[in-house]
Amino acid sequence: MAVMDVHTNIPLKNYLTMKLGGSARFMTTVTSSDELAAACKNATAQGIRFFILGGGSNVIARDEGFDGIVIRNRILGFEIIADDSASTTVKLGAGENWDEMVAKLTGMGLTGVEAMSAIPGTVGAAPVQNVGAYGQEIADTLVSLEAYDSVSDKLVTLQNADCGFAYRHSIFRGDQAGRYGITSITIRLYKSSPQPPFYEALQKYLDENGITLYTPTAIRDAVTAIRKDKLPDPKLLPNTGSFFKNAIIEKWQLDELHKTWPDMPSFDLGEKQAKIPTGWLIEQAGLKGQVLHGMKIHDKNALVLINESASSYSDLAAARSEIIAKVRDTFRIQIEQEPLEI
Ligand SMILES: Cc1cc2nc3c(=O)[nH]c(=O)nc-3n(C[C@H](O)[C@H](O)[C@H](O)COP(=O)(O)OP(=O)(O)OC[C@H]3O[C@@H](n4cnc5c(N)ncnc54)[C@H](O)[C@@H]3O)c2cc1C
Incomplete structure (x- = not known):
């Protein structure tokens, strides 16, 4: 070594x-x-x-x-470990660039990660917050992962069910945060075409551009184009993508809110809960496009905070507190930060 x-x-x-x-x-x-x-x-x-x-x-x-x-x-690696008529299983080094891997896999005609195109970062971070976009999340395709376990001082294999995946969550940012160093992930992708129904914005883009052949590459290209328009490039405008998670509330609470806000969008999460786009809440609270303590609430997507001229973490923390308070005062919904803190 x-x-x-x-x-x-x-x-x-x-x-x-x-x-x-x-x-x-x-x-x-x-x-x-x-x-x-x-x-x-x-x-x-x-x-x-x-x-x-x-x-x-x-x-x-x-x-x-x-x-x-x-x-x-920076642990690299790309290895096909199983291949049959329906699927291909690949093991990826945790330090590989996520989007480069998505490009390679969709280019091979495989389905399962194409809607997660253009997400910045590494492969090893993908399970940490169960990355997802446009209806796909890593929990759908991840078979297992390898990690250094600092408690047992061993390299271990965790199966999908061991990872405690939920919406933008896993054990790696929950009760086992800081315990594991992920070294590789193994995912299983399918040799079939992506199947509708797609997310509304994605379907709209496909329709508007006359795309009817839903290959993994066509979906990747569509998602990449939509994201380019909606999300600021961190190399030019510092940001962490969605700064807040979408809000998960009880259905009875949603019924109450709909009396005052009949247009509030929501997605069912089982019988009892619903997901509300936090970008909509921030926009309705009148904050979209505003600059608070040098942090700009992105005018194309209110979920994103851009560091326009903040000089410190305390500027960001002050902006965050004001946004959370405004949303809470307007809707009585407590929103949560997505990025982790060091
Ligand atoms: C413009 C933009 C758009 C984005 N869009 C999306 C999106 O659509 N969907 C989405 O889910 N996310 C999105 N994100 C967030 C981010 O890209 C993802 O969470 C990504 O997986 C982070 O990867 P990273 O390598 O940068 O992780 P880092 O920021 O370096 O780390 C994130 C967390 O993971 C831990 N971690 C990283 N690697 C390992 C490892 N090998 N072992 C153990 N722990 C590890 C870190 O300790 C930290 O807690 C976006 C971010 C930006 C800037």
């Missing part, structure tokens, strides 16, 4: 798409599961906290920074 370079006092904003926050006391980069395990183990042995970082597109850093070691995951 190569000796790992460890750097000290590294500004985290250079590694996070929100471009805010303090420094990491230590930082290193790993390119294999053994290196990742060794870096976590060394940290634990020295009583230092570790944090695994992918592309930094779903993390925000506090101003005081991180008094531990940030381990940047």
Whole structure:
């Protein structure tokens, strides 16, 4: 195993798409599961906290920074591990770029991840918040994943059912946060075409552009085009995509809200709960397009906060508090932040 370079006092904003926050006391980069395990183990042995970082597109850093070691995951790999007439199962290194993998897999004619095109970040982060878009989420295709378990000090395999997947949630950001360093994921994709019904915005784009042959690549191209129009490019305008999760409320609460807000959009989540687009709530609360403490509520998608001129995490925190309070005062709905904090 190569000796790992460890750097000290590294500004985290250079590694996070929100471009805010303090420094990491230590930082290193790993390119294999053994290196990742060794870096976590060394940290634990020295009583230092570790944090695994992918592309930094779903993390925000506090101003005081991180008094531990940030381990940047660059573990590569692409391996077909099973192939039959209906499906192909592939194992992907956790440090691979997610969208490059989606491009490769859809290019192979496989269905299952095409609607999750153009999501920034790494493969290994995808299970952490059960990434999803346009009706697909990683929980639908993930068979298992491999990870370093810092509790048992072993490389382990977790099956899909072990991951506790829910809407933008898993054990990796829930009660087991910080325990596992994911080194690879195994997903099963299908040799059939994507099937409608598609998300409304996607179907609208397909219809408007006369696309009737629903190949994985056609869906990928459509999703990429829609997202390009709706989401700011983090390289040009610092952001973390959706800054808030969509709100999940009880159906009785939705019935009450519909009396005042008959147009409030909602998606059924079983018999008792419904999902409300938080972007709609923020827009109706009158905040779309506003700039609060240097953070702009994106004028094309109110779920996104752009760091226009905020100089610190505390600016972001002040903007966040105002948005949460305004939505709560208007709708009595408590909205939650999506990105994790370091
Ligand atoms: C413009 C834009 C659009 C976006 N659109 C979407 C979208 O449509 N849907 C969606 O779900 N998300 C979206 N996101 C959020 C983000 O891209 C995803 O959450 C992505 O999976 C994060 O990947 P990352 O490598 O950047 O993770 P990071 O931000 O580096 O890390 C995120 C979390 O995962 C943990 N983590 C990362 N790698 C590992 C690992 N190997 N092992 C253990 N823990 C790990 C980190 O510790 C951290 O807690 C968007 C973000 C942006 C900026």
